[in-house]
Amino acid sequence: QVQLVESGGGLVQAGDSLSLSCAASGRTVSGYAMGWFRQAPGKEREFVAAINRNGGSTLYTDSVKGRFTISKDNSKNTLILQMNSLKPEDTAVYYCAARVVWSSGTSIRDYDYSRWGQGTQVTVSS
Numbered sequence: 001q002v003q004l005v006e007s008g009g010g011l012v013q014a015g016d017s018l019s020l021s022c023a024a025s026g027r028t029v030s031g032y033a034m035g036w037f038r039q040a041p042g043k044e045r046e047f048v049a050a051i052n053r054n055g056g057s058t059l060y061t062d063s064v065k066g067r068f069t070i071s072k073d074n075s076k077n078t079l080i081l082q083m084n085s086l087k088p089e090d091t092a093v094y095y096c097a098a099r100v101v102w103s104s105g106t107s108i109r110d111y112d113y114s115r116w117g118q119g120t121q122v123t124v125s126s
Contacts, residue, residue, distance in 0.1 A: 001026055001027070001115065002024050002025070002026045002027035002029075002031075002032060002098050002115050003024065003025045003026050003115070004022050004023070004024055004079075004096050004097070004098060004115055004116065004117035005022070005023045005025075005117055005118065006020060006021065006022050006023075006094065006095065006096050006117040006118065006119060006120040007020070007021050007022075007023070007120055008020040008021050008120060009093075009094060009120030009121045009122045009123075010121075010122070010123070011123045011125065012086055012122075012123070012124055012125070013086075013124070013125050013126075014086060014087055014088055014124055014125065014126050015085060015086065016086050016124070017082070017083060017084045017085075017086065018083045018086065018122060019080060019081070019082050019083070020036070020080065020081040020083065020094055020096075020120060020122070021078050021079070021080055022034070022036075022078060022079035022080070022081075022096030022117055023076075023077065023078050024077050024078065024079070024098070025077075027101075028074065028077055029072050029073075029074065029077055029078065029079055029098075030053070030054075030055075030072065030074045031053065031101060032053060032098040032099055032101060033050065033051065033052045033053045033098070033099040033103055033104055033105055033106060033107070034050070034051055034070075034072070034079050034096065034097065034098050034099065035047065035048070035049060035050035035051070035070075035096070035097050035099075035106070035107065035108075035113060036048040036049045036050075036070060036079075036081045036094060036095070036096055036097075037094070037095045037097060037110055037113075038090075038092035038093065038094045038095065038122075039092055039093050039095070039119075040091060040092040040093075043092075045095070045110055046061065047061050047108040047109075047110070048060070048061055048064060048068065048081070048094070049061070049064065049068055049069075049070035049081060050070065050106035050107060050108065051070045051071065051072060051079070051106065052104055052105050052106050053103075053104040053105075054104070055071070055072045055074075057105070057106055058070050058106070059106040059108065061108070063089070064083075064090075067083065067084050067085045067086075068081060068082065068083050068084070069081070069082040069084075070082075079096050081094070081096075083122070086122075086124045087124060088124045088125065088126045089124075090122060090124050091122060091123050091124050092121075092122060093119040093120065093121050093122075094119060094120050094121075094122055095116055095117055095118075095119045096116070096117045097110070097113035097114075097115060097116045097117070098113060098114065098115040099112055099113050099114060100114045
């Protein structure tokens with residue numbers, strides 16, 4: 001089983017950039033379709049971005065298209081979420097997740113993901 005640990009969150013101002021990392025251990029990120037989700041205070045967890053197993057296909061929620069980029073760094077066994085032009089509404093705890101090993105495609109559904117990190121806080125001030 002893969003274990004996931006997020007890092008890179010913090011407090012930034014609107015318009016700034018942040019890069020979130022999700023370090024994998026136990027298995028390689030190249031073997032999984034993966035995704036990023038977020039949960040704001042008082043709200044349900046929502047889909048942010050996903051990448052398929054071979055890294056050739058990505059999917060984004062509309063609110064982050066053109067601002068966020070999901071990628072895998074296989075050399076570092078890490079999933080990355082590059083976030084640019086951050087907005088206060090991006091404030092949330094961000095979670096990375098991995099699908100079961102036999103599922104190669106992207107998914108926006110959190111129940112399609114079997115392994116989750118502990119989350120990292122992103123706060124964007126106006």
